[in-house]
Amino acid sequence: MLGAIADDVTGAVDLASNLVSRGFRTHLHFGVPETLPPAGYSSESADAIVVALKSRTAPVEDAVGQSLASLGALLAAGAERIYVKYCSTFDSTPRGNIGPVCDAVIERMSARTAVVVPSFPANGRTLYRGHLFVGDRLLSESSLAHHPLTPMTDPDIRRVLASQTAAQVGLLSLETVREGPGAVRAALDTFDEAGVRYVVVDAIDDHDLTTIATATATDAVITGGSGLALGMSGPSSHASLPAPTHLRSGPGVVLAGSASEATHIQLARAAAANVPILRLDLDALGEGVQRARAEAQARFATNPESVVIVAPAQSPGRVEATSPDGAARAAALEAAFADLARGLAGSGIRRFIVAGGETSGAVVDALGAHDLILGQTIDPGVAWTFTSGTGGRTPVALALKSGNFGGPDFFTDAWRRLT
Numbered sequence: 001m002l003g004a005i006a007d008d009v010t011g012a013v014d015l016a017s018n019l020v021s022r023g024f025r026t027h028l029h030f031g032v033p034e035t036l037p038p039a040g041y042s043s044e045s046a047d048a049i050v051v052a053l054k055s056r057t058a059p060v061e062d063a064v065g066q067s068l069a070s071l072g073a074l075l076a077a078g079a080e081r082i083y084v085k086y087c088s089t090f091d092s093t094p095r096g097n098i099g100p101v102c103d104a105v106i107e108r109m110s111a112r113t114a115v116v117v118p119s120f121p122a123n124g125r126t127l128y129r130g131h132l133f134v135g136d137r138l139l140s141e142s143s144l145a146h147h148p149l150t151p152m153t154d155p156d157i158r159r160v161l162a163s164q165t166a167a168q169v170g171l172l173s174l175e176t177v178r179e180g181p182g183a184v185r186a187a188l189d190t191f192d193e194a195g196v197r198y199v200v201v202d203a204i205d206d207h208d209l210t211t212i213a214t215a216t217a218t219d220a221v222i223t224g225g226s227g228l229a230l231g232m233s234g235p236s237s238h239a240s241l242p243a244p245t246h247l248r249s250g251p252g253v254v255l256a257g258s259a260s261e262a263t264h265i266q267l268a269r270a271a272a273a274n275v276p277i278l279r280l281d282l283d284a285l286g287e288g289v290q291r292a293r294a295e296a297q298a299r300f301a302t303n304p305e306s307v308v309i310v311a312p313a314q315s316p317g318r319v320e321a322t323s324p325d326g327a328a329r330a331a332a333l334e335a336a337f338a339d340l341a342r343g344l345a346g347s348g349i350r351r352f353i354v355a356g357g358e359t360s361g362a363v364v365d366a367l368g369a370h371d372l373i374l375g376q377t378i379d380p381g382v383a384w385t386f387t388s389g390t391g392g393r394t395p396v397a398l399a400l401k402s403g404n405f406g407g408p409d410f411f412t413d414a415w416r417r418l419t
């Protein structure tokens, strides 16, 4: 069994959906697990367990502590290999947490060399000569350079990782990758003998990912974005589960707390398609939540198949989450989305799309959704998930979308994949 530790909620869904698409029956757990597998699951019925943490921007010691606790639970559940999942744009601060978390996992696993593979070509993330590209631009020239919490201003992943770890970091070039898995394995063994712990590996298409995954198929620890999973092969042919019948139709709510560019394009396209967008005024959030809830319910009463979107009234511009005021506003908005999700679910709404990793984390907590089942993939790195409905609770469908993922018509088209 494969165990995975993801540093945020949408990143975990991203990895889980790629694993499912490659034939891994995948179980997704939110938060540091006390024990795994949870009730109803066993290592026999899951080929992979992904633990979703909220550790990307946590203090380093917390991130390491949460990751090691999760690692312990995964190993106790029978995990034989560990996949450390971070963002495909290597989102981190100069202190970490990618380097310290990977160091801790590698040491606990008594592993030696581990690959570093952020590439996810289907979403425009490619690595060449150790430099990370987002679409046609270097990472440092993309919108990620202005991320409020983790501004990525250096595209050289070898250098970025070296600033977060005392271990040696090497580079395996695209030329070697193109020579095939045997050449990659031989190069990794040479790095290992030279005491190099991390090997950043170039990859610009899915075939490169298959080569790297094949070469590292028995490595105890692999690290990357979710793209590396696309090169792996699981044992099952039908790893995603159909949506429970009651979730295939009915009202739907989009909670768009993401400040990312892709989400704003998706909002504009939905508005152009006449999907109602209810706005939350950041200066009157309590009132806004009440009003949005009442308005959504009034619309659903007249049209039970309709969709409403809830988004902040103010443009995020550059959300200054690093300033105390910015962070407080961002947290208040997350809490408002969480309240709204709880209220709507309490009045019977069962279908939600949530945009943004932090926003998704808040909503998942509010709904008490600790374990999710993977359904259909919607777009690369985004899939429908269902709460398990244990304890007499009715399952809820959740599409937890990383801010920058999904096609332009995601908010109108994703519902069709809820089958």
Ligand SMILES: Nc1ncnc2c1ncn2[C@@H]1O[C@H](COP(=O)(O)OP(=O)(O)O)[C@@H](O)[C@H]1O
Residues within 6 Å of the ligand: 257, 258, 259, 260, 263, 282, 312, 314, 315, 316, 317, 319, 329, 330, 331, 333, 334, 355, 356, 357, 358, 359, 360, 402, 403, 404
């Ligand atoms: N207009 C806004 N003003 C202040 N904070 C905002 C605004 N829009 C979004 N936010 C906050 O910014 C953060 C966005 O993070 P997240 O949900 O991870 O999405 P993304 O990373 O795609 O932007 C959340 O904390 C959200 O509450």
Ligand SMILES: O=C(O)[C@@H](O)C(=O)COP(=O)(O)O
Residues within 6 Å of the ligand: 008, 010, 011, 012, 014, 015, 086, 087, 088, 089, 225, 226, 356, 357, 358, 381, 401, 402, 403, 404
């Ligand atoms: O690897 C990725 O790009 C995503 O899985 C991811 O982690 C994105 O993070 P958010 O944009 O903060 O959701």
